[in-house]
Amino acid sequence: MRALAAIGWIFGMSYRGSSRYLSAFGMALSRMSIWRDVQERARQLERERYWKPVRVVGVDGAYVRGWGKTQPVLVVVDMGTGEPITVGYVDEKDPQAVKRFLEPLVQRLGISVMVTDDLASYKPVAEALQLEQQICQFHVRRWVGQSVHELKASLPPEWIGVAEEVHQILRDLPPEGDRRLVAMSRQFPPSSWGQAGHPLSPVDKLRSMIVRLAENWAKFRVFDWQEGVPWTNNPTEQVIGKMKMRARTVRGYKNWSGMASGLMVAGVGVA
Template sequence: MTIVTIGLAEVNDEVNTRPRGCPRCGSTLLQGWGTVTKPVRDPQHQEVRVRRFHCCDCHHTFRHYPEGVGPADQSHRLQQLATICWVLGLSTRMVTGVLGAFGIQLCHMTVWRDVQALADSWSMPTPLQGVRVLGIDGFYASIQGKGTGMMVAVDLGTGNPVALARIDEKDRPALFAWLQLLKEELGVEVLVSDDFNSYSTAARRLELQHQICRFHYLRWVNRLLSTLQKKLDDEWNEPLDQVRQLLQDLPPDGGHRIYQLYRQVVPPPRIYNQPMHPLARLQKLLLRLSDNWSSYRLFLEEDDVPTTNNATERTIGRWRIRNRSARGFKTWPGLVNAFTLCNSPIV
């Protein structure tokens, strides 16, 4: 059985240090001004001793708290614990129920404020060295009861999300503008995505190298080839097997060889309001594979380019685990904070 150890903030019941300076004027000339007892909500401490100091320059009096304690009634440790419970899928009311079983009483809105406060303390990092290989993908979330298209960008070198945008992946102008901004700010050279047509078009327009997720294109291509093989004559079995083998080996001239197969396919004229003939579907497939061939095998030429977009999928997956038990979000900042927290190293 796997045992997971979670490191929470340390909480002291006594002040062991002096403040570095007055919070108002910065003066280091401070005079002790007594000690008071502060009730605190914490799994281990019920109260702590807080020291008060008086600034001899501006005459401001302030409190200096022990490690792990602030002005709030909760300790930092309890705030982290409540946030972790929420990230793991419990609703705010469920979190209050779990903590209440241990004698710690919290309001469900206090739990939500803890989530927001911890998310505000950690934002999506902007890599100092830039991002050469960027993974992108789209998903949907609920804001005020309405489904909203979202885009996330992930640094595939580290696996960390670097950008989140309220953009539907079908909205090409907005998608292109967002990717253009990321290219300029992060120095992106390679784009990794699934085989949605908007991504391929964006990569060509922005002059980016493009790697299409190998898992995605092999899945739908093999399904389509199996479907066509059942509908076509036996004479087409060999060309279909050739396509499968080319996709498996990914030779440099594979795009040209598939294009030669494309030229051999002569479908009958299409009849209006009738389903597309299997040969026409095969011809369309071969042309698409030929056009995108370089995007299928870029990982063979660039060592730092992954074969799949799994890192981006995992980022969205962590969010979906949390979102499964949520009814939605009322505001965009609240959603961003929740998404950020689900993918942060502090929880």
């Protein structure tokens, strides 16, 4: 009966609606009883995952409406099962807050790899916690593709081929890709950027992109030598999608406790 109550809520029913639908099966439950069932289901999920070893996790941020405004949430997903491990009231743009939240999880669960998008705040966290970081290829290819498309409209003709080669290297992900990118960066003339009256030119922007890719090359290819590491963070984004879909139908979370429970239950779904 408790499982049916939680499933009704996951499918988008309000607590009152869940109460009415259960009454059709001869089960009399008040909306507050169903609310408590959803909270208990979330606590049960947390207990099941508290000591379960996890080697590879996906980490991503989300913003959910609660107590009058949008609230930051950090979601941690087991990349082996695709299910959420926990959620935190943490802004992913704050590396110190992310580190404080993840550190006990890393120590307790034995995490060794984190899959993230290319947000700059994740890099110092991975280094501080001594984790391998796989940067989601979907995010990298999207911003590089957009950048190359925009740069080609303003680059001198002799540099367009270089931009296209950078894009191709990222698509192929060759083991020696970082060396090729470094060699390309050395072909550029001295930059005048930073001097009075000299903004960042399209050629300077292309070089900056090449250097950034070369510096992070190893983080693009962890999936090549680490078993069980996906090359995108799609499982985490799918969990967040479930959470957001249910959050949009909730009248509004009143506090973090209710939001955390609702997000965990919605993230798991009916599996």
